[in-house]
Amino acid sequence: MxxxxxxxxxxxxxxxxxxxxxxxxxxxxxxxxxxxxxxxxxxxxxxxxxxxxxxxxxxxxxGQTRGIKEWKNIRRSVGTEPLPYLILKDIVNIDTIPVREPTCAVNSILMILVTSAPDHFDRRRAIRNTWAKDRKTHNDSNWQTFFLIGNSRDSVKNRKIEDEFYEYGDILLGDYIDTYRNLTLKVQNGFKWAVENCQPQYLLKTDDDCYVNTRYFPRFLDQFNPNRDGLYAGAMFNDRGVVRDKNSKWYVSPEDYPMSVYPRYASGTGYVLSKDVLQRVVEAFSEVHPFPVEDAYTGVVVHRVGVSMLDTGRFTMYNKQWRICNYLYLLVIHGVTPEQQYLALKYTDDTLVECPGQKESVTWY
CATH class of the missing domain: 1.10.287 (Helix Hairpins)
Structure with missing residues (x-):
């Protein structure tokens, strides 16, 4: 030319x-x-x-086709909060770390899935050094802990998370943008992975600001729990209204969930599902439209499959000045800082000598 x-x-x-x-x-x-x-x-x-x-x-x-729908979801996923929920199958990898799956033991007594934000390195470190350690010297039950993390908008954090995955092997990296409004996706991803790969007898979902009493919890489930099937237990929310304020991080539109009140459900700070309930919940994900309030959504799905919630005081939403012997009863404590994780573990260990004549609780109440 x-x-x-x-x-x-x-x-x-x-x-x-x-x-x-x-x-x-x-x-x-x-x-x-x-x-x-x-x-x-x-x-x-x-x-x-x-x-x-x-x-x-x-x-x-x-294996991806970048159609109009996929690119719209990419644009939505990198915006500012509040974010709409994102359906897993519509999310496309773009400038994100790929999905990574850890290796799990099959048919363990208890699997603990911990929702964690990409930059919560100090919280994960404290958990690994305290209650997520192998406690088999005190407990013969087989249990395991994994962290659920999505993709950060910060490429430097993504590289650090991937390094953390290879170092510890206890992170399930999901293909979604990690935001509070995407917690439902995070939990769905973790539940599906657990069912398809690990098949634990019980699954506990909790947060990275919670202390889990792994000295007594796995053994309680293995030896004393009377609810082997049909179990959905935690600290109950009852008759909670659906938030329609668009400025709230708990906002749910009528299109996402038309009812004005949720069925009773367990706080997302900690709830446990038996194997049969976990399987039915994962199967029902495709039947219940996801909305961005993770614990309420799980409660709606559990309600749909016909399982009643067990309200227990052994899961507490508040971190008070608990006495040492309270740790014979408490299984999950919310609102625990990384520094307090070490103290809570010490109190749990001290129950062996500080609570003579007192036995660990063997009921849900």
């Missing part, structure tokens, strides 16, 4: 030899600018073709 423009320029210059020098100069400038513009357009076209080829290869490699 460049050669054609050069020949055309020469022809026009020959025809304009009798014209005034000003006219000749104007024509020459026009010809040169036109040639430059045409060459830029050709280069741009070549680059776009190369980019399209790369995108096609990426989509083929990852």
């Amino acid at each position: 460049g050669e054609v423009w050069m020949k055309l320029s020469k022809v026009m210059l020959l025809k304009l030899t009798n014209a005034s020098s000003i006219h000749v100069l104007v024509v020459v400038i026009f010809i040169v600018l036109s040639a430059v513009l045409m060459l830029d357009l050709l280069n741009l076209s070549s680059k776009m073709a190369h980019m399209n080829k790369d995108n096609d290869e990426y989509s083929h490699k990852h």
Whole structure:
């Protein structure tokens, strides 16, 4: 194309030899600018073709089709909170770390799934050093702990999380943007993974600001729990109204959930499901439209599959100045700082010598 423009320029210059020098100069400038513009357009076209080829290869490699719906969800996922919920199958990897799955023991007594934010490194470290440690010297039951984390908008944090995954092997990285409004996706992802890969006899969902009494909890479930099937237990919320204020982080639209009141459900700070209930809940995910209040959503799904909630005081939503012997009873304590995790573990260990004549609780009440 460049050669054609050069020949055309020469022809026009020959025809304009009798014209005034000003006219000749104007024509020459026009010809040169036109040639430059045409060459830029050709280069741009070549680059776009190369980019399209790369995108096609990426989509083929990852089994993804980037349609209009997928790209809309990407734009929604990287906005500012409050975020709408995102359906798992519509989320597309773009500038995020890939999904990573840890290795789990199959058919353990208890699996503990801890929801954690990408930048909560200090909380995860404290949990690993305290109640998530292998406590088999005091407890013969087989149990395991994993952290649920999504993708951060910060690429540096993503790289740190991936390094943490390879170092500890206890993180399930999900393909969703990690925000408070996406907690429902986080829990769905964890439950599905547990059912498909691990099949624990009981599953506890909790948060990274909670203390779990792993000295007594697995043994209680294994040896004393009377509710082997149909178990959904925690600290109960009853007759809670659905928040319709769009400025609230707990906002749920009538389209997402039309009822004005939730059925009673367990606080997301900690609730436990038996294996049969976990299986039925995961199967019902496709039947119950997800909305961005994780614990209420789980309660709605459990209610749909016909399971009643067991309200227990052994799960507490408040971190008070508990006496040492209270740790013979308490199973989950909410509102615990990383520093307090070490103290709570010490109190639990101290029950062996500080509570003579007192036995660990063997009921839910």
